[in-house]
Amino acid sequence: xxxxxxxxxxxxxxxxxxxxxxxxxxxxxxxxxxxxxxxxxxxxxxxxxxxxxxxxxxxxxxxxxxxxxxxxxxxxxxxxxxxxxxxxxxxxxxxxxxxxxxxxxxxxxxxxxxxxxxxxxxxxxxxxxxxxxxxxxxxxxxxxxxxxxxxxxxxxxxxxxxxxxxxxxxxxxxxxxxxxxxxxxxxxxxxxxxxxxxxxxxxxxxxxxxxxxxxxxxxxxxxxxxxxxxxxxxxxxxxxxxxxxxxxxxxxxxxxxxxxxxxxxxxxxxxxxxxxxxxxxxxxxxxxxxxxxxxxxxxxxxxxxxxxxxxxxxxxxxxxxxxxxxxxxxxxxxxxxxxxxxxxxxxxxxxxxxxxxxxxxxxxxxxxxxxxxxxxxxxxxxxxxxxxxxxxxxxxxxxxxxxxxx
Numbered sequence: 001x002x003x004x005x006x007x008x009x010x011x012x013x014x015x016x017x018x019x020x021x022x023x024x025x026x027x028x029x030x031x032x033x034x035x036x037x038x039x040x041x042x043x044x045x046x047x048x049x050x051x052x053x054x055x056x057x058x059x060x061x062x063x064x065x066x067x068x069x070x071x072x073x074x075x076x077x078x079x080x081x082x083x084x085x086x087x088x089x090x091x092x093x094x095x096x097x098x099x100x101x102x103x104x105x106x107x108x109x110x111x112x113x114x115x116x117x118x119x120x121x122x123x124x125x126x127x128x129x130x131x132x133x134x135x136x137x138x139x140x141x142x143x144x145x146x147x148x149x150x151x152x153x154x155x156x157x158x159x160x161x162x163x164x165x166x167x168x169x170x171x172x173x174x175x176x177x178x179x180x181x182x183x184x185x186x187x188x189x190x191x192x193x194x195x196x197x198x199x200x201x202x203x204x205x206x207x208x209x210x211x212x213x214x215x216x217x218x219x220x221x222x223x224x225x226x227x228x229x230x231x232x233x234x235x236x237x238x239x240x241x242x243x244x245x246x247x248x249x250x251x252x253x254x255x256x257x258x259x260x261x262x263x264x265x266x267x268x269x270x271x272x273x274x275x276x277x278x279x280x281x282x283x284x285x286x287x288x289x290x291x292x293x294x295x296x297x298x299x300x301x302x303x304x305x306x307x308x309x310x311x312x313x314x315x316x317x318x319x320x321x322x323x324x325x326x327x328x329x330x331x332x333x334x335x336x337x338x339x340x341x342x343x344x345x346x347x348x349x350x351x352x353x354x355x356x357x358x359x360x361x362x363x364x365x366x367x368x369x370x371x372x373x374x375x376x377x378x379x380x381x382x383x384x385x386x387x388x389x390x391x392x393x394x395x396x397x398x399x400x401x402x403x404x405x406x
Contacts, residue, residue: 001157002153002154002155002156002157003025003028003029003032003155005153006018006029006153007029007032007033007036009032009151009153010029010122010124011036011037011337013031013122013150013151014120014121014122014123014127015122015123015125015150015151016122016123016124016126016150016151016152016153016247017124017125017126017127017141017144017145017150017151017152017153018030018125018126018127018152018153018155019126019127019128019129019141019145019152019153019154019155020128020155020156021128021130021155021156021158021168021172021175021371022128022167022168022172022371023158023159023163023165023172024155024156024157024158024159025155025157025159026126026155027060028063030057030060030061030098030100030124030126031060031061031098033063033098033124034046034063034098035337036329037095037096039200042095042096042100043093043094043095043096043098044063044094044095044096044097045066045071045092045094045096045098046058046061046063046064046065046066046098046100047065047066047067047068047070047071047097047098047099047100048065048067048068048099048100048101048104048339048342049067049068049101049102049104049105049109049134049342049370050067050101050293050294050295050296050341050342050343051067051293051295051296051314052295052296052297052343052344053100053101053104053342053343054066054067054100054341055315056100056343056344057100058097065100066289067114067293068099068105068109068113069084069109069276069278069291069293069339070291071113072084072085072087072092072093072112072113072116072176073085073086074085074278074290074291075228078172079081083337084112084116086116087115087116088115088116088293090116091116091117091118092116092117092118092121092201092284093118094121095120095122096121096122096124097113097117097121097122097123097124098124098126099113099123099124099125099126100126100127101127101341101342102125102126102127102140102141103127103128103129103131103132103133103134103141103142103341104127104134105134105139105140105141105403106133106134106135106136106137106140107136107137107138107140107400108136108137108138108300109136110138111303115243116241125141125144125333127141129141129145129154130175130366130367130369131200131341131364131367131368132337132338132341132365132368133194133398135294135338135341135398137398138398138400138402139398139400139402140400140402143400143402143403144402145332146403147402147403148352158172159295165187165188165189166181166184166187166188166189167188167370167371167373167376167377169181169187170189170370170377171367171370171371174367174370174389174390175361175363175364175367177363177390177393178390179307179386179387179390180370180386180390182379182386184382186373188373188376189376189377189379190376190377190378190379191378191379191380192378192379192380192381193381193382193383193388194380194381194382195382197233197234197235197353197354197355197381198234200234200235200351200352200353200380200381201234201235201239201240201243201351201353202243203380204226204235204244204334204351204380205240205243205244205247206241206350207224207249207349207378207380208221208224208226208244208247208333208349209221209247209248209394211236212224212347218295220346221248221373221387222273222345223344223345223346223347224281224346224347224349225335225340225343225345225347225348225350225372226240226244226334226335226348226349226350226351227334227335227336227337227340227349227350227369227372228240228334228335228336228337228350228351228356229336229337229350229351229356229357229360229361229365229369230336230356230357230360231336232355232356232357233353233355233356233357234353234355235355236334236355236356236358237334237335237336240332240334240351241330241331241332241334241335242331243266244331244333244334245266245269245333246329247301249264249266249268249269255267255268256302256303256304256305258303258305258310258323258326259305260323260326260327261327263330263331265300265303265310265326265329265331266278266300266303267300267301267302267303268300269299269300269331270297270298270299270328270331270332270333271297271298271299271300271312271329271330271331271332272295272296272297272298272329272331272332272335272339273292273293273294273295273296273297273298273314273328273329274294274305274329274330274339275294275326275328276291276292276293276294277292277293277325277328278290278291279291279343280292280319280321280325281319281320282314282317282318282319283317283318283319284316284317284318285316289317292314292317292319294339295339295340295341295342295343296314297332297335297343298312298314298315298317298319299313300312301311301313301318308322308323308324309321309322309323310323310326312329337365337369340368340369340372341368343372344372344373344374345372345373345374346373346374346375346376347373347375347376347377347378348369348370348372348373348376348378349377349378349380350370350377350378350379350380351380351381352380352381352382352383352385352386352389352397353380353381353385354382354385356385361385361388361389361392362389362392362393362394362395363389363390363391363392363393364395365389366386366389
C-alpha cells in the first residue's frame, strides 16, 4: 500500500517528497508521521507558504502550523528591509520539518528555509506536483522530484469515500487528459452551459445572489468563491468583481466608501491582499503580529475617512490599512486561479468563456481550480473551453539550474 510506503520513507529518510492528487490520502500520511515522530520525542514544525494553507494544515492535523515566514521568524533591519532571523547562523530547533503545499514555494523562500534547517533534521515536502507552479521564480517541487536525488512517493489510489465525489474523480480525469464528466446532475460537480460570455457572467451573479442561497441556505453564500482563468474579458475577475459588488454589496447611505484609482472600496466588500507586506501589523485576541501575505482574503469592516484608515478583518486577524496602502488590496468576489493556490473553498464557481486569453486555457490551470473546491464545483460556460483546457498540457518552461548535477 502506497500510504505505508510513504510513512516508512518519511521516517527513514532525511528528505522525503510526498505528492498526489485529491483524495489519495496525503493528510493521512502526514498525521501518521506526526504521531510516530511524537512517540520518538522528536520536535516537529508544520508550515506552509500561505496563511490559508497553514490554517488548513492545522485543522487537518490538529497541530499548530505556521507560515514559512513565521517559522523563520521574519524581522526587519534598520533600513526596513525584511529578513529572516532563522538562518545558517541561527538554526531552527525542530528535528522534523513538514511543509505542505510545497508546489507554491519559490526558489528564494526554499533557499531561506534550507539554510535554517539544522544538520540531522528531517525534511518532508508535501504537495501536488500537477498544480500550477509557484507565482515566484522557479519550479522547486518539480525540480526536486525530477532530480531523482531524494525519495519521492506519489500517491495514486483514490479511496472509496473520495471516489464517490465527482469533484475528485473529475480532477483526476482532467489530470489524466480526459474531459470531465459534465452531464451528472445529482453529485457535487455541475455544468451550466452558456453560449455567450455576457450570459456566463450574469449567470454567475445570479448563482451567488439567488440560486445557491435559495437552494442551500443563506450561509452557503459565505462559502462561495468565483475563480476565473483571467483578469480580462467579460467573465474575467475585473468585470465579475464589479458585477458581484453591485449585486451583493450595493451602494448604500449606511456604507462608507473609498475610491482608489478605478476601484471603489465599500464597507462589507470582500478583498484580497495582492502582495506580501511584511511590515503590516495585525491584532488577534489582543495580541499583535506582523505580515499580511499575497492571497489573504478578508472583509472591509470600517472606512474612516477623517483618519485615512480602513479596517479589514482577515478571519481572526484585524488589520488597519492607511489609505496610502490600499493599492495592496483588490476585490476578491472573483479571483484568478493563480491567486487561489494554497486555498480551499466550500463552493467554487468557474467561468469557461470564449474571450479568455488562449495561453491561460491549460490543463494544470483547470485542474488547480477544480481542486480548490471542498463541497461543490460549478462550471458555467462552453464545454468546448473545458475540452480545450484538458487537451492543452503545454507548460511554460522555467530554467532554474536546480537540476544540474555539477
